Amino acid sequence: MKQITLFLTVLLFTCYSCKTYKPQIVSSQQIFQEGHVDFKQCHASTIQSLGKDSLLACWFGGTHESNPDVVIWSSHYANGTWDAPVQVADGILADKRYPTWNPVLYQYPNSDSLCLFYKIGPNPREWKGYVKYSLDKGRHWSTAQALPDAILGPIKNKPLTLPNGTILSPSSTESKEEIWKAHIEISRDQGKTWAISKVRPDTTVQVIQPSILQHRDGRLQVLCRSKENKVMSAFSADQGNSWGAWQATNLLNPNSATDAIQLNNGLFMIVYNPAVAGNNWWEGRTKLHVALSKDGLHWRDELTLEDGVQGDEYSYPTIIQDKSGLIHITYTWNRKSIKHIVLK
Known part of the structure; x- marks a missing residue:
């Protein structure tokens, strides 16, 4: 009886928190x-939480995107201050140098092994996935290891670890014919081997860069950047092995990246650009919003992070919630810096 009472109390508190947050x-x-x-x-x-008031951020930087001098940089955060950036990976393969792309930090549960996934290649249609490991919270990194053929690693957003230890890595491909397709890379042995689960490749819907949410009923959901002028979604009822039809959310998408997580209070949070696509790929990235949802399909704007003017770019957000409950968001700030926002 006490357990039932406690469960109902927690449930009521969670529902109340969802309504008032x-x-x-x-x-x-x-x-x-x-x-x-x-x-x-x-x-x-x-971005990755390393412990109490300690964070690690990574990004790519160089002369400009796709230039061979673009490498992966990192910075540690402690006591309210970010350290000076240091280089942690490059695109040198044999005797040739390529640009690096889209780093993603991921921590294996109950392990000291921190992963840095990233891509090396001339462009997103020809890049290949690589990974480095750190056992000292990103101070030192192993040599780069190529991922298996056809495995790209998480393309932009973090993998999701299921309670049974299965790792779901959100990924996607862009063909030379400009066809976009999303897929999930699944590992049941802490990244030693991977299998691919394609997300509805039988449709003409053009999507990349998924993030993965897990609902209370066990269903999984992907939310994707798209060419459809909407953030697109699909659901899985079998831990990502198969996926239902694509559905449009009520969120606009100007062919720009998003990221979403489930908060401790049960709500889902997404960071996105509230616009439709323009004539050029960079258009629609002047505003950056935070929205909340209970079902992952119907979202309500709650916060404006940026409200810029033509020529500004605030894009490629990433979001985590640390053990204290604080929410950390980083994103590209006009290609000149990376901005760090903390929410409660």
Whole structure:
């Protein structure tokens, strides 16, 4: 009886929290300042909680996206301050140098092994997945290891670890014919081997860069950047082995990346650009919003992170919630810096 009473109390508290929760900005700062780093442009950040008040962020930076001098950079955060960026990976293969792309940090549960996934190649249609490992919270990294053929690793957003230990890595492909398809890379042995689960390749829906949510009833959901002017979604009832039809959410999408997580209170949170596509790929990235949802399909805007003007770019958000409950968001700030926002 006591257990039932406790369960109902927690359930009522969770429902009450869901109805009343309004995210608030605790702090906002740039990880580094333009002109104080060894690169002109930066993009595609990722962030990882390392413990109490300790974080690690990574991104790619160089002369400009796709230039061979683009490498992966990182910075540690402690006591409210970000360290000066340091280079942690490059695109040198044999005697040739390629640009690096889209780092993703991932921590194996109950393990000291921190992973840094990233891509090397001339462009997203020809890149290959690589990974490095750290046992000291990102201070030192192993040599780069190529992922198996056809395995790209998480393309932009973090893998999801199921309670049974299965790792679901959200990935996608872009063909030379400009066809976009999403898939999930599944590992049941902590990344030693991988299998691919394609997300509805039988349709003409054009999507990449999924994030993965797990619902209370066990269903999985992907939310994707698309060419459809909407954030697109699909559900799985068998732990990602097969997927239902694509569905459009009520969120606009200007062919720009998003990221979404489930919060401790049960709500889902997404960071996205609220616009439709323009004539050029960078259009629609001047505003950046935070929205909440109970079902993953119907979202309500709760917070404006950026409200820029033509020419500004605030894009490629990534989002985590640390053990204390604080929400950390990083994103590209005009290609000149990476911005770090903390919400409660």
